[in-house]
Amino acid sequence: MTRPLVLFTDETDLDPRPGRALLEEAGCDTILAALPTREGEPQNLPAGAERAAALVVGYARIDKPLLDRLPEVGVIATMSAGFDMIDRAEAERRGIWIVNLVDAATEEVAAHALTLALALERDLRGSLAVTAAGGWTDDVSAVPRRLSTLTLGLFGFGRIARRFAEIAAPAFGRVIAHDPFVTGPVDGVELVTREELIAESDILSLHMPLTPETAGSIDAAAIAAMRPGSSLINVSRGELVDSAALRDALASGQLRGAAVDVLEGEPPASDDPFRVHERMLVTPHVAFLSEGSLEHYTVDPARNVLHWLRAGRLDRAVVPGTEREPLLRS
Incomplete structure (x- = not known):
């Protein structure tokens, strides 16, 4: 043979x-x-x-x-x-x-999503910059939100999102999710419509596969429907998000910040503005890594x-x- x-x-x-x-x-x-x-x-x-x-x-x-x-x-x-x-x-x-x-990396990606959410909400980047510049408490300008008052929304509710919900639920006031393929009850997580998810999430975390139907799901219209000052987390695929719409929303303040492990067209150019954007945390597609x-x-x-x-x-x-x-x- x-x-x-x-x-x-x-x-x-x-x-x-x-x-x-x-x-x-x-x-x-x-x-x-x-x-x-x-x-x-x-x-x-x-x-x-x-x-x-x-x-x-x-x-x-x-x-x-x-x-x-x-x-x-x-x-x-x-x-x-x-x-x-x-x-x-x-x-x-x-x-x-x-x-x-x-x-293969359900636990790792869920942990990374939680890490990004906490780092963004606690303004870890800003605090580290203050320390590195020689400053201290009085030099910090951002005031983080209390996690127990926030709603964590999961767009997609497969294995990774379920594990994320499990480890994040004790910290957040409410966890909601939308997935057209999930209809049964889930302990501790409220299943909602797509419109409710986008409108009611303080932190929206993406857990969808990239398909012709999901590409560009988070576009200008979706971001405009989000709560003013909400946050976006993406550990799935960069192409789920309209980059121009995200840039505009960060500039206008519609989004307080975004934390992502993926970007559209990887690896991004070395001068991609998202690499150094003051309202973004970007990790180099390492959520899977352990x-x-x-x-x-x-x-x-x-x-x-x-x-x-x-x-x-x-x-x-x-x-x-x-x-x-x-x-x-x-």
Whole structure:
């Protein structure tokens, strides 16, 4: 039996070596490419990549022109929970399985969201600047809000949002959430409509996947409907937020601040004004990061590919594909 080829499409901030080693020990060949994340950039494939049976994807763009050059691909495994970098319709048309990571960093991302919310509400950036400049208490101008008087709103209520609600609820006066796919009761969290969520949240935290329907959800109209002086937290995808509308809302005071781990078009330009905006806290897409999560992110995509190679199908896939003959012996 010919050794199946697994193409690692791009080298991200995650080390591909553990996953490649696992696959090679199981009887696969692997290749590491450097495919781009943005449209319009050339998609240069290494020699021999056209026989790839599986892809392990970081942030690379997986579109129709690329798949046309990779006719043998039967499964795409992402190194993230999100899979918006893949042309889903094209994958479905070709019967390609798509499997993402589930629960690899739920605890970490929830903790990071809480960290951002607390740092923003307590004006941690301003206080640190006062200390660094040689000042002390009398030099602090911002007066934080009392957390127990605030409503925390969660836009999306999947695993991460539920964990965030669990650890944040004791600090906040009220926790509300909106998710069109969640209708049953949830302990300690009030499910509300989208309009109620936006209008009643003092802190609005985003926990939605990026899809054509959710892109730009937080636009000028949504921000205008928020409580004046409210805050925005985003640990999901930068493209959920209209950057121009966010900039205008921070300038006008409609939003008191924003704290984000993601920006539109990552990495942002080195001179992106959001990097140094006085009303923003920006971390470099590290909400997922911990010693515990790294093993899942680096090895689990390869494990998912191995499962497909040995079974010709996947028991858990975000996009089911066409069942095929196994390419590896169990």
